[in-house]
Amino acid sequence: MYLLSTLALLTTALPQGGSDTTVSVSQGTRLRVENQGGDIVVHAWDKNQVRIQASHNRRTHVNVRLTGAVLSLEANADRGPANMVDYELTVPSWMPLKLGGMYATVSVDGSKAPIEIQTLEGDITVKGGAETVKLGSVQGKIVVSGVRGRLELNSVSEDLEASDIQGDIVAETVSGDLILRNIVAKSVEVESVSGELYFDGRIMDAGHYSLLTHSGEIYFSVAEGSNATISTAIGSGDVKASFALPVSERPSRRRQSYRLGNGSASVELETFSGDINLLRPGELSGRLDRLMRAREERESERAQRKRDKKPDHDDDHDHDGSF
Amino acid sequence: MPHRFADQLSAYLDDELDLPRRRRLEAHLAECADCSALLADLRAIVAAAPGYSGRGPSRDLWSDIERRLDEPEVVPIGPALRPSGGPTVRRFSLPQLIAASLVMAALGGGATWLVSHGKPSDRPTVQLSDLAVRVPDSTKTVAYAESQYDSAVHDLEQLLAAGRSRLDTATVRTVEQSLQKIDTAIAEARAAIQRDPANGYLSRQIAANMRRKLNLLRAATNAIAART
Numbered sequence: 001m002y003l004l005s006t007l008a009l010l011t012t013a014l015p016q017g018g019s020d021t022t023v024s025v026s027q028g029t030r031l032r033v034e035n036q037g038g039d040i041v042v043h044a045w046d047k048n049q050v051r052i053q054a055s056h057n058r059r060t061h062v063n064v065r066l067t068g069a070v071l072s073l074e075a076n077a078d079r080g081p082a083n084m085v086d087y088e089l090t091v092p093s094w095m096p097l098k099l100g101g102m103y104a105t106v107s108v109d110g111s112k113a114p115i116e117i118q119t120l121e122g123d124i125t126v127k128g129g130a131e132t133v134k135l136g137s138v139q140g141k142i143v144v145s146g147v148r149g150r151l152e153l154n155s156v157s158e159d160l161e162a163s164d165i166q167g168d169i170v171a172e173t174v175s176g177d178l179i180l181r182n183i184v185a186k187s188v189e190v191e192s193v194s195g196e197l198y199f200d201g202r203i204m205d206a207g208h209y210s211l212l213t214h215s216g217e218i219y220f221s222v223a224e225g226s227n228a229t230i231s232t233a234i235g236s237g238d239v240k241a242s243f244a245l246p247v248s249e250r251p252s253r254r255r256q257s258y259r260l261g262n263g264s265a266s267v268e269l270e271t272f273s274g275d276i277n278l279l280r281p282g283e284l285s286g287r288l289d290r291l292m293r294a295r296e297e298r299e300s301e302r303a304q305r306k307r308d309k310k311p312d313h314d315d316d317h318d319h320d321g322s323f
Numbered sequence: 324m325p326h327r328f329a330d331q332l333s334a335y336l337d338d339e340l341d342l343p344r345r346r347r348l349e350a351h352l353a354e355c356a357d358c359s360a361l362l363a364d365l366r367a368i369v370a371a372a373p374g375y376s377g378r379g380p381s382r383d384l385w386s387d388i389e390r391r392l393d394e395p396e397v398v399p400i401g402p403a404l405r406p407s408g409g410p411t412v413r414r415f416s417l418p419q420l421i422a423a424s425l426v427m428a429a430l431g432g433g434a435t436w437l438v439s440h441g442k443p444s445d446r447p448t449v450q451l452s453d454l455a456v457r458v459p460d461s462t463k464t465v466a467y468a469e470s471q472y473d474s475a476v477h478d479l480e481q482l483l484a485a486g487r488s489r490l491d492t493a494t495v496r497t498v499e500q501s502l503q504k505i506d507t508a509i510a511e512a513r514a515a516i517q518r519d520p521a522n523g524y525l526s527r528q529i530a531a532n533m534r535r536k537l538n539l540l541r542a543a544t545n546a547i548a549a550r551t
Binding site: 157 | 343347490491493494500504505512515525528531535539542546549
């Protein structure tokens with residue numbers, strides 16, 4: 001049983017198809033959007049209102065429904081499945097968000113609330129978020145920054161990039177690289193099958209940092225004066241450090257343990273067939289800057305190639321030539 | 324990904340965690356009913372079959388890597404390494420970790436799709452979360468778990484094959500390439516563990532990758548179901 005509230009809606013139908021609706025909401029209301037295809041762009045403001053701007057063709061309608069404390073948006077069509085809908089939403093910064101879709105590109109900016117986003121194919125970009133932020137995509141790149149809380153990331157083939165995070169991190173990829181920058185966390189646990197792992201952050205006393213990959217390289221920054229026990233395990237690679245390491249407490253080349261300072265933080269770095277690279281923070285950030293620039297250039301070229309592809313003649317965003 | 328501590332349960336039972344990690348795990352166990360239940364199941368497995376040695380890998384891919392090693396044998400890189408004459412260390416075998424891994428996947432909903440949406444084959448499909456409690460004998464449990472894993476993967480692969488036309492070709496390609504990478508990682512680690520059965524790192528990697536494969540197949544078949 002649930003309560004279905006009647007909403008006070010201010011809706012304007014747009015002549016080209018689509019709508020512009022504003023809904024008043026009370027503190028504690030959560031937003032849920034499931035979009036089969038199309039973009040979801042979310043901005044935050046300080047009003048207790050949700051503005052829903054939706055672009056879609058004329059036979060598609062967006063239903064706005066408040067069920068209990070959940071405000072949900074759902075697209076329906078006069079006949080057949082709903083077509084593509086592009087949402088631009090402006091929400092209170094306190095509003096928890098649960099967004100997802102099959103073929104949806106999602107971006108959130110300015111939220112100070114929990115966020116959960118899951119896509120099958122489509123990039124996810126998040127600036128902000130608090131308490132718990134969970135982002136996952138099978139075939140989409142995830143870029144997140146400014147989270148104040150726990151961050152959980154899951155990607156299959158594309159890269160994960162997290163920066164300026166203050167909170168624990170759990171992340172996993174299959175083949176994408178995982179880049180963590182400016183991290184302040186007591187606990188970081190990341191794993192990949194073939195991706196490379198980068199950690200550029202502060203090692204906190206009594207913290208736990210675990211980076212495991214099967215066939216990727218690991219790059220881990222260690223600031224001078226850190227108190228950590230660094231345990232490394234390698235199969236066929238090497239442990240390389242840009243600074244002098246103390247003598248390992250283990251005799252094995254495959255598994256070594258280095259105690260820095262009082263050794264209070266636990267750092268586990270394991271790769272089956274890659275190298276482990278220990279660098280000073282400045283060295284790693286310089287390397288990451290170069291890496292990011294190269295990737296941006298590649299992505300720019302890829303976007304250009306995409307734009308050069310066959311145009312969408314029926315203008316319904318699906319490039320299939322039919323309405 | 325709420326059950327990342329599962330990988331530490333083996334070391335915890337063997338009293339191999341350092342104090343900070345032990346405290347963190349115990350704090351997590353106090354709050355997480357799922358991990359506490361898993362720990363209890365694993366204790367039961369240990370108690371029932373302390374000598375279980377697991378199954379060997381079917382093929383050896385370790386040789387390529389081994390050629391590049393400068394040491395005559397692979398040194399264990401898991402935490403199980405202890406000086407001779409020290410206390411006996413009993414670590415979970417690979418099948419035991421598989422069982423644990425599958426339970427964790429099931430706790431995350433990994434097997435519910437099969438149950439709720441039917442299955443393409445005639446083989447019986449059960450809730451994987453029942454594995455650790457239905458069969459009290461640990462040898463049977465782990466063997467059952469591995470066969471159930473194979474069965475679940477087989478079913479999901481069939482669903483993926485049957486429904487792949489409903490997904491974008493790029494998505495299908497991504498899923499299949501990723502599955503191949505996971506399979507390669509599992510095969511390499513399986514081959515390596517044949518040479519080094521006490522290697523806790525490899526066991527954890529195999530279990531984690533099997534869970535990863537199941538979850539990826541589940542995500543793909545759920546996407547197909549949503550498009551149907």
